[in-house]
Amino acid sequence: MSVNVKTFPRLADAAGALSSERGARFLGGGTLIMRAVNEADPSIETIIRSTDPSLSHLSVSSGRVELGAGVTMAAILADGELAFLHPVARAVGGPAVREAATVGGNLFAPSPYGDFAAALLALDAAATLAGGFSQRELPIEELLSRRERGATLVSSVAFKRPPANSFKFAKVTRVHPKGVSVLSIAAQVPLASGRVTGARIAYGAMGESPLRAKAAERALAGRALDAAGIAPALAVAADGTSPADDAIASAWWRREILPVYLRRLLLGTA
Numbered sequence: 001m002s003v004n005v006k007t008f009p010r011l012a013d014a015a016g017a018l019s020s021e022r023g024a025r026f027l028g029g030g031t032l033i034m035r036a037v038n039e040a041d042p043s044i045e046t047i048i049r050s051t052d053p054s055l056s057h058l059s060v061s062s063g064r065v066e067l068g069a070g071v072t073m074a075a076i077l078a079d080g081e082l083a084f085l086h087p088v089a090r091a092v093g094g095p096a097v098r099e100a101a102t103v104g105g106n107l108f109a110p111s112p113y114g115d116f117a118a119a120l121l122a123l124d125a126a127a128t129l130a131g132g133f134s135q136r137e138l139p140i141e142e143l144l145s146r147r148e149r150g151a152t153l154v155s156s157v158a159f160k161r162p163p164a165n166s167f168k169f170a171k172v173t174r175v176h177p178k179g180v181s182v183l184s185i186a187a188q189v190p191l192a193s194g195r196v197t198g199a200r201i202a203y204g205a206m207g208e209s210p211l212r213a214k215a216a217e218r219a220l221a222g223r224a225l226d227a228a229g230i231a232p233a234l235a236v237a238a239d240g241t242s243p244a245d246d247a248i249a250s251a252w253w254r255r256e257i258l259p260v261y262l263r264r265l266l267l268g269t270a
């Protein structure tokens with residue numbers, strides 16, 4: 001079966017085609033979707049591309065970060081202002097994958113992929129969805145919980161730049177340096193007078209899509225970031241998770257090691 005490829009200079013037109021064409025999928029960097037095409041995935045009938053320059057727009061100001069959905073992991077690694085995100089971008093595959101892998105594609109990559117999406121969840125990012133006639137914003141958390149393929153076209157993501165040293169990320173893998181995640185943890189842990197205030201913690205590979213560790217976040221509120229302070233959060237670290245048994249690790253193992261790595265991340269010993 002042949003696959004049609006349609007290219008649109010304007011993202012709005014690409015969005016219109018995506019929602020109206022049968023079996024249409026948007027092409028980001030293609031690291032996953034081209035593999036599916038090569039394997040003759042029958043659900044893909046049309047590939048929608050866009051050359052709209054807004055897709056690769058990247059801006060960083062003191063208060064806000066905006067990333068076009070087509071920004072690659074390599075572009076993030078080349079931007080010194082985004083140093084806090086470098087450990088996340090560097091965790092996505094090897095150098096060749098990072099040259100092509102996009103922010104938008106990572107939001108739709110199936111678990112255990114989605115390391116960058118977990119970071120965006122911890123950063124409380126919002127996604128802008130392109131539509132044929134208008135755009136609208138959606139919290140990443142909501143987008144990740146729906147994750148419909150096909151009809152949704154993300155044009156960009158944006159979030160508040162985290163306070164210095166408040167953002168942390170760790171990826172656990174069995175194959176170094178570029179293996180797939182056993183799990184990943186992203187956390188934004190601001191401190192006020194030495195106490196945690198408004199923590200956001202997100203896990204990758206601990207469910208069907210990246211998810212928040214809400215029980216652990218609550219247990220950290222008002223606590224010091226030391227061994228005694230974080231103990232209640234570690235006790236509930238796996239609450240609400242539903243990891244898979246797959247070729248990388250069993251669900252049991254993922255739950256067992258989660259508090260160990262969360263402890264190291266929060267105490268800065270990772």
Ligand SMILES: Cc1cc2nc3c(=O)[nH]c(=O)nc-3n(C[C@H](O)[C@H](O)[C@H](O)COP(=O)(O)OP(=O)(O)OC[C@H]3O[C@@H](n4cnc5c(N)ncnc54)[C@H](O)[C@@H]3O)c2cc1C
Nearest residue numbers: 028029030031032033093101102104105108109114115154
């Ligand atoms: C060898 C290898 C290693 C990898 N290692 C990792 C890893 O360590 N961590 C990790 O997280 N991922 C990993 N990946 C998965 C993948 O490369 C990344 O998740 C990447 O960010 C996906 O982006 P892409 O642009 O290549 O997506 P594509 O392949 O272009 O698309 C993937 C899906 O997202 C949809 N999509 C793409 N862009 C948009 C958009 N703007 N709006 C709506 N839908 C969109 C596509 O339609 C498709 O369904 C790996 C892949 C390979 C092949």
